[in-house]
Amino acid sequence: MTFQPQEAWDWLLASPLFGITLTLVAYKTARVVWERTGRHPSLNPVMVAIVLTGGTLLLLGVDYDDYMEGGRYIAILLGPATVALALPLYYERRLVRQAAVPILLGLVVGSAVSIVVAYTVTSGLGGDEALALSMAPKSATTPVSIALAESFDGIPALTAVFTILAGVLGAVTGPAVLSLLRVRDLRVRGLAIGASSHGIGTSRALEEHPTEGAFSGLAMGLNALATAILLPLLLLVLR
Amino acid sequence: MITGLIALLLCQLVGELVVRTLDLPLPGPILGMVLMLALLLVRRPRSRSGLVRGPQALLRYLPLLYVPAGVGVIAHLSRLGEDAVPIAGGLVVSWLAGLVVTAAVTAGVLRVSGARKVVR
Numbered sequence: 001m002t003f004q005p006q007e008a009w010d011w012l013l014a015s016p017l018f019g020i021t022l023t024l025v026a027y028k029t030a031r032v033v034w035e036r037t038g039r040h041p042s043l044n045p046v047m048v049a050i051v052l053t054g055g056t057l058l059l060l061g062v063d064y065d066d067y068m069e070g071g072r073y074i075a076i077l078l079g080p081a082t083v084a085l086a087l088p089l090y091y092e093r094r095l096v097r098q099a100a101v102p103i104l105l106g107l108v109v110g111s112a113v114s115i116v117v118a119y120t121v122t123s124g125l126g127g128d129e130a131l132a133l134s135m136a137p138k139s140a141t142t143p144v145s146i147a148l149a150e151s152f153d154g155i156p157a158l159t160a161v162f163t164i165l166a167g168v169l170g171a172v173t174g175p176a177v178l179s180l181l182r183v184r185d186l187r188v189r190g191l192a193i194g195a196s197s198h199g200i201g202t203s204r205a206l207e208e209h210p211t212e213g214a215f216s217g218l219a220m221g222l223n224a225l226a227t228a229i230l231l232p233l234l235l236l237v238l239r
Numbered sequence: 240m241i242t243g244l245i246a247l248l249l250c251q252l253v254g255e256l257v258v259r260t261l262d263l264p265l266p267g268p269i270l271g272m273v274l275m276l277a278l279l280l281v282r283r284p285r286s287r288s289g290l291v292r293g294p295q296a297l298l299r300y301l302p303l304l305y306v307p308a309g310v311g312v313i314a315h316l317s318r319l320g321e322d323a324v325p326i327a328g329g330l331v332v333s334w335l336a337g338l339v340v341t342a343a344v345t346a347g348v349l350r351v352s353g354a355r356k357v358v359r
Contacts, residue, residue, distance in 0.1 A: 019307070027303045046302045050309035057313060064314040071307030077297065078304045080247040082268035083254070084294035086275035093280070095357060102348035110341030117336040122329030127322055135329045139337050142308065143266035157315060162326070164309050166334050174338060183342050185349070185356045192342035196334050200309075203302040209359055219341070221269045228264035 013062050019070020026052035039207075044172045046200055082141075082199065085217035088206065092214040099187055106188075107219060110195045111226035114139045115234050129239075130155055136235070138162040140227035141198040141220055148231050163198070170197020171204035190215025195223045243293015250274040 012018050030048035037043055057067055068075075089096065096103070115136050123132040134154035137145040142163050149159035174193045183189055186209050193201040194216030202220050206213030253274055255267030263270070275294075284290040312319075319326055349356075 023303070023306050023310075027306055046305050046309065049303070049306045050312070053306060054310045054313040057310065064311055067310065068307060071310065074304060075307040077300075078308075079251045079268045079271070080244070081297040081301050081304050082266075083247045083250045083271035083275045084297045086250075086272045086279060087291065087294040087298065089272070089276055090279040098354060099345075099349060102345045102352065102354075105348050106341045106345030109344045110337050113340040114333050114337030118329055118333035121332045122325045125325035125328040127325030127329060131322055131325060132329070135326070135333065138330070139334070141266060141269070143268075144264070147264070157311075158318065160308070161312050161315050161319070162330055164305075164312060165330055167305070168309065169331065169334050170338070177335070177338060178342060181339065181342070183346065184358045185346060186359060187357050188342050188346045188349070191345050192338045195341040196337035199301070200305050203305065206298065206301065211357060217272070221272055224269050225265060 013060070014066050014069060016070035016073060018062075019067045020073055021070070022053055022056060022067070023049070023071060023074055026056070041172060041176055044168070044204065046171055046203060047168045050168070078199075085202065085214075085220070088210055088214035089218055092211055095187060095211065096215075096218060103187075103191060103215075103218070103222070106191055107195055107222045107226055108230070110192070111139070111223050112230050112234060114196065115227065115231055116238065119234075119238050129153070131158070133235075134158040135162055137227055137231055138166050139196050139198065140224045144224040144228055148228065152231065152235060164200065167197045167200025170201035174201055174204065175208055186211040187215045190217075191219040194219025198223070240289050240292050240296065242289030243291065243296075245293075246278060246290055247271075247275065247293055247297065250278065 027049040029052060030045040033048060034043050034045045118135040118138060119132045122135040130153060133152055134149055137148035138159060142160055145159050145163045146156045149156045170193050174197055178189050178192060190205050190212040193205045198220045202213060202216040205216035251268050251271040254271030258265055258267045258270055282290060
């Protein structure tokens with residue numbers, strides 16, 4: 001028998017056990033901190049858990065790919081969880097049906113404005129063409145935004161990062177900004193958060209109010225579709 | 240509970256297959272959400288039914304499921320630093336524009352149509 005802590009450590013860092021345990025511990029810690037501070041919005045659990053997990057990886061010198069050996073077992077549940085957003089939508093079906101026209105108009109206009117502003121402001125502030133094209137689809141949920149970046153000369157990895165940052169931004173500040181603007185209607189609040197911050201925003205909206213969460217999930221789905229249709233058309237004008 | 244998980248997985252599975260077969264510009268799970276909604280509308284499950292408890296169980300942990308993808312940001316920190324101004328500016332301004340315009344248009348059309356507000 002030999003004493004080989006280095007081998008054991010190397011094995012651990014490359015094993016799925018590491019990524020799964022780290023993520024769950026970071027998330028649990030983030031939830032406890034959030035509860036202890038009276039659910040303070042600036043300590044949003046998703047953001048805190050990402051910072052704790054990412055910080056640990058940087059500190060230990062672990063690659064993202066090695067972390068994802070375990071991380072992907074958690075990420076794979078995102079598919080069925082997105083399907084599960086049908087449940088809050090089902091409970092709010094009457095409200096959705098009543099407001100179908102305002103919902104569609106708000107989403108189409110909001111989605112178009114978001115794409116145009118993302119492209120023009122990013123290039124206006126000195127970003128190159130590829131950077132502006134990577135920013136343009138960022139308010140759509142990740143599978144769509146990444147696919148659009150691939151098709152339209154953006155950098156998919158950067159689009160993934162921008163999409164996540166837009167989500168975190170909405171989860172942390174979205175409800176506060178809407179309250180500041182005196183937007184009180186739960187349907188409008190949910191739609192605006194889901195349209196600008198997709199699933200990460202939706203996870204926050206669900207914690208605010210079930211109706212807000214349902215409309216946010218709906219907006220995420222419709223915005224994915226709107227962005228996929230509008231982006232190619234708007235780029236014809238913008239580029 | 241298992242019934243609900245099976246329903247979710249089957250909806251996603253059909254969604255993924257349809258999206259790929261027809262080359263639709265949508266993620267499979269989003270189409271899966273539409274299929275699941277249709278299933279719920281047809282079955283009208285009670286609150287104790289697996290069709291309700293399965294989705295509820297997953298939704299409780301929705302924030303956790305975004306953490307691994309979010310950690311991916313660390314792989315691109317240097318690029319974010321290089322182009323900090325256009326990235327931060329473009330991201331924050333367009334995010335705010337999307338949020339405010341969506342809210343303003345929806346609220347405006349709701350008001351014109353005379354619908355009552357839904358507040359907590």
